Amino acid sequence: MRSTRHMTELDRLRAALVTVAKLVERNPTFAPIFLRLEEEIEAEEALASGDVLARARAVAAQSATR
Numbered sequence: 001m002r003s004t005r006h007m008t009e010l011d012r013l014r015a016a017l018v019t020v021a022k023l024v025e026r027n028p029t030f031a032p033i034f035l036r037l038e039e040e041i042e043a044e045e046a047l048a049s050g051d052v053l054a055r056a057r058a059v060a061a062q063s064a065t066r
Helices: 002-026 028-049 052-065
Strands: none
Touching: 002 028, 028 052
């Protein structure tokens, strides 16, 4: 059940990334949102992978941006 939730979240984030990428092309002020979505995708992929080192890196990267 956990991996299904993460895949759903990943799908949602990836779709948002495509949408925001198109917005960034038109108006670069959306770039911070694009970068944040990339970080969120990386974190979700790390969680879904089950790799402890990848998860730790994702958590560290997210805490550095907040």
